Amino acid sequence: MALLEIKNLHASVAGKAILKGITLALEPGTVHAIMGPNGTGKSTLSNVIAGREGYDVTEGEVLLDGKNVLAMSADERARAGIFLAFQYPVEIPGVTTSAFLKTALNAKRRAEGKTEVDAMEFLKLVKAKTAALGMPYDMIKRALNVGFSGGEKKRAEVLQMTLLEPRLAILDETDSGLDIDALKVVSEGVNSLRAPDRAFLVITHYQRLLDYIVPDHVHVLAHGRIAASGGKELAVELEAEGYAKYLDAAA
Amino acid sequence: MAATRETAAAVRDVEQYKYGFVTDIESDMAPLGLNEGIIRFISAKKGEPEWMLEWRLKAYRYWLTLTDEEPAWAKLKFPKIDFQASHYYAAPKQAPALTSLDEVDPKLLETYKKLGIPLLEQQILAGVAVDAVFDSVSVATTYKKKLQELGVIFAPFSEAVHKHPELVKKYLGSVVPYSDNFYATLNSAVFTDGSFVYIPKGLRCPMELSTYFRINERNTGQFERTLIIADEGSYVSYLEGCTAPQRDENQLHAAVVELVALDNAEIKYSTVQNWYPGDADGKGGIYNFVTKRGACRGKNSKIMWTQVETGSAITWKYPSCILQGDNSVGEFYSVAITNNRQQADTGTKMIHLGRNTRSKIISKGISAGHADNTYRGLVRIGVKADRARNYTQCDSLLIGSTCGAHTVPYIENRNPTALTEHEATTSKISEDQLFYCRQRGMSQEEAVSLIVNGFCRDVLQTLPMEFAVEAQKLVGISLEGSVG
Ligand SMILES: Nc1ncnc2c1ncn2[C@@H]1O[C@H](COP(=O)(O)OP(=O)(O)OP(=O)(O)O)[C@@H](O)[C@H]1O
Ligand SMILES: [Mg+2]
Numbered sequence A: 001m002a003l004l005e006i007k008n009l010h011a012s013v014a015g016k017a018i019l020k021g022i023t024l025a026l027e028p029g030t031v032h033a034i035m036g037p038n039g040t041g042k043s044t045l046s047n048v049i050a051g052r053e054g055y056d057v058t059e060g061e062v063l064l065d066g067k068n069v070l071a072m073s074a075d076e077r078a079r080a081g082i083f084l085a086f087q088y089p090v091e092i093p094g095v096t097t098s099a100f101l102k103t104a105l106n107a108k109r110r111a112e113g114k115t116e117v118d119a120m121e122f123l124k125l126v127k128a129k130t131a132a133l134g135m136p137y138d139m140i141k142r143a144l145n146v147g148f149s150g151g152e153k154k155r156a157e158v159l160q161m162t163l164l165e166p167r168l169a170i171l172d173e174t175d176s177g178l179d180i181d182a183l184k185v186v187s188e189g190v191n192s193l194r195a196p197d198r199a200f201l202v203i204t205h206y207q208r209l210l211d212y213i214v215p216d217h218v219h220v221l222a223h224g225r226i227a228a229s230g231g232k233e234l235a236v237e238l239e240a241e242g243y244a245k246y247l248d249a250a251a
Numbered sequence B: 001m002a003a004t005r006e007t008a009a010a011v012r013d014v015e016q017y018k019y020g021f022v023t024d025i026e027s028d029m030a031p032l033g034l035n036e037g038i039i040r041f042i043s044a045k046k047g048e049p050e051w052m053l054e055w056r057l058k059a060y061r062y063w064l065t066l067t068d069e070e071p072a073w074a075k076l077k078f079p080k081i082d083f084q085a086s087h088y089y090a091a092p093k094q095a096p097a098l099t100s101l102d103e104v105d106p107k108l109l110e111t112y113k114k115l116g117i118p119l120l121e122q123q124i125l126a127g128v129a130v131d132a133v134f135d136s137v138s139v140a141t142t143y144k145k146k147l148q149e150l151g152v153i154f155a156p157f158s159e160a161v162h163k164h165p166e167l168v169k170k171y172l173g174s175v176v177p178y179s180d181n182f183y184a185t186l187n188s189a190v191f192t193d194g195s196f197v198y199i200p201k202g203l204r205c206p207m208e209l210s211t212y213f214r215i216n217e218r219n220t221g222q223f224e225r226t227l228i229i230a231d232e233g234s235y236v237s238y239l240e241g242c243t244a245p246q247r248d249e250n251q252l253h254a255a256v257v258e259l260v261a262l263d264n265a266e267i268k269y270s271t272v273q274n275w276y277p278g279d280a281d282g283k284g285g286i287y288n289f290v291t292k293r294g295a296c297r298g299k300n301s302k303i304m305w306t307q308v309e310t311g312s313a314i315t316w317k318y319p320s321c322i323l324q325g326d327n328s329v330g331e332f333y334s335v336a337i338t339n340n341r342q343q344a345d346t347g348t349k350m351i352h353l354g355r356n357t358r359s360k361i362i363s364k365g366i367s368a369g370h371a372d373n374t375y376r377g378l379v380r381i382g383v384k385a386d387r388a389r390n391y392t393q394c395d396s397l398l399i400g401s402t403c404g405a406h407t408v409p410y411i412e413n414r415n416p417t418a419l420t421e422h423e424a425t426t427s428k429i430s431e432d433q434l435f436y437c438r439q440r441g442m443s444q445e446e447a448v449s450l451i452v453n454g455f456c457r458d459v460l461q462t463l464p465m466e467f468a469v470e471a472q473k474l475v476g477i478s479l480e481g482s483v484g
Helices: A042-050 A074-079 A097-111 A119-132 A137-141 A150-164 A180-193 A207-212 A232-241 A244-250 B002-016 B036-045 B050-064 B106-114 B119-124 B144-150 B157-163 B165-171 B182-190 B431-439 B444-455 B465-478
Strands: A004-013 A016-026 A031-035 A055-064 A082-085 A092-096 A168-172 A199-203 A217-222 A225-230 B027-029 B090-092 B128-134 B137-141 B153-156 B195-199 B208-214 B225-230 B235-243 B250-253 B256-261 B266-274 B285-296 B302-309 B314-317 B320-323 B329-338 B343-352 B358-368 B372-381 B389-399 B404-413 B419-428
Touching: A004 A042, A016 A042, A016 A055, A016 A225, A031 A232, A042 A055, A042 A074, A042 A082, A042 A168, A042 A199, A074 A082, A074 A097, A074 B431, A082 A150, A092 A097, A092 B431, A092 B444, A097 A119, A097 A137, A097 A150, A097 B431, A097 B444, A119 A137, A119 A150, A119 A180, A150 A168, A150 A180, A168 A180, A180 A207, A207 A232, A217 A232, A217 A244, A225 A232, B036 B050, B036 B182, B050 B165, B050 B182, B144 B153, B153 B157, B157 B165, B157 B195, B157 B225, B165 B195, B165 B225, B182 B256, B182 B285, B195 B208, B195 B235, B225 B235, B225 B266, B235 B465, B256 B266, B256 B302, B266 B285, B266 B465, B285 B302, B285 B329, B302 B314, B302 B343, B302 B465, B320 B329, B320 B358, B329 B343, B329 B372, B329 B465, B343 B358, B358 B372, B358 B404, B358 B444, B372 B389, B389 B404, B389 B444, B404 B419, B431 B444, B444 B465
Parallel strands: A031 A199, A031 A217, A082 A168, A168 A199, B128 B208, B195 B225, B208 B235, B225 B256, B235 B266, B250 B285, B256 B285, B266 B302, B285 B314, B285 B320, B302 B329, B314 B343, B320 B343, B329 B358, B343 B372, B358 B389, B372 B404, B389 B419
Antiparallel strands: A004 A016, A004 A055, A217 A225, B027 B090, B128 B137, B153 B195
16 A cells, blocks of 8 residues: 555645646655746645645545545645655744754654653653754754745754654655755765655755655646656656646646 | 534633632621611621721711712723622631631532642642632632741731731831722722731742632622731742632622832742633623732842733732832732623733832733723822932733724923833734644644733743643733634
């Protein structure tokens, strides 16, 4: 069974149809990349999967391990193992990164019937994860994303992902805003999580990321549909030729 | 989904005010109403000396001249209170002299247990001494012995009147005179009990002193009176926690707290106020009209107020500092949360009289539902207060679009060398923030609690550890059901 199955998904925002019949199956252990021009609905797809309010699903299904994701609230989906690394991480003044991480981790642990993480254990865990991502440990004492540079925000997203160990990780342009070194570190973070029972949906504009996180499948999203699918070579082709041919074809 | 929502709502209703139980014990009660006879009744019940009765009567006669002079300047709406409809004295019936906790009515101890203050255990667990006020009489005082050895007086107010009349006479009304304001005057006439604290010269009180107030009897007003004196070079941290059972009627609570800090002394006064707020439609709940004031009478003295106000239907409260001594410091840290139909008009007054006096005000107002939350603060700098400094920061957080937040700062500066700074912000919990938290697995309620606790962090950090933990939970509980 596919880990995530998207069947003929149609969704609209503010009465405007954005997703117009997306079908996609992510087998466990695979990495799928989605590329596509600005404004074609990549973030919309992520948000619909994650359960953000304000989107109307007019047709289709999303199944996680065969379960109907669309019937769950956003937090239920998260606890079921869906993680979204935001294209624009949200600032939460006053809430330390550490308090946020701990609350999130404990919400997950409770859902799994585990006890809450104790303070020492938590600090040890976070210390190891921040070090692996080349983040200064002191960052977790700062308010979440407040005053973080663009790259720092993206790293903090990956930090959360490595801590929460989701079943499905959606990375929405996690590479944009990262310098070359950060790109490597973040990619290593993602690669270290690659596992037979986990799947990734990686949204990016740059083929370069896919040199580090090598995808099993690449899809082109244009005008709210999957206009083409292929292997890693598709990304290389897109880099060279752009999206013109898919836009014409889909229009 | 719908089913889990309903269950969650039902559980919430049950848990919402988890302190809403009533202890069933016989009460010794004054007849309904207020007149000189009642004042004499209260005074006689307490076997008070003549001077105490005289003071009460003086206050009462003055109060009579204040008819229809309830303060009307606060942004609060409530029906006129019928002061004749209350009992002004209610005491649990039991043998008067208690030598140990074993003699305390087990039902009372049970009540404290539900409140989370098991006195018996607390005697063993080091750290907190509790003077518990049950309705009007202090029924049990722990840690007395150890404190006594250090020369600390920590006693029910009524006991201090007997045992330390010279101290009570000297300081009672010296910060909040009986004629101060309508409610303080009423309190001066009818106060039934409260705490008295004296910290001797040079002593750093090694434990937090704590009082739990609780209103139990139906239609009783609670009028405690607290007086804390920190003698030269001493330090004390005092904790006050409040809960009251759930009732449909409104109950009046008009307390007075006076603090006196002499040379180089420091008083830290922390409150977590969790009186019954009324139901979602605004029925019932405590009317909390409290006068709290501290005098930094000596040089280099310091008074720090921290309050976390989550309960009460109405909160009218302005813990203040009179900075008389040169170099004295006043600080006010406040979190006021109003949900549903709650109304809070709260803030502080910093009165700078001495030279180099400094004050700091950090106020965090959180408003949800149909609630109204007003910060009202006065910074007054007198002509002699050379180089006085004030820093004020007022932040408001709105949850939803049907609540209100208001900031009313008054600054009166009569000294050209003084400096005052005022910052104010108003923000809202955004959909983006909520979604972000929920995407990480937190429930809506957890998310709100986390965000609000972050918003209040600067203030909560000033609370003693064990109180801070309780306050954090309370912040979450009091906002349950406030979002979607
Ligand atoms: N709340 C909204 N109201 C109106 N239109 C919206 C709203 N949210 C998204 N859209 C529109 O939906 C379309 C798809 O947006 P989306 O963010 O999914 O694009 P994207 O593929 O992620 O683009 P990018 O590569 O720039 O991140 C855009 O035209 C966008 O303006
Ligand atoms: Mg996008």
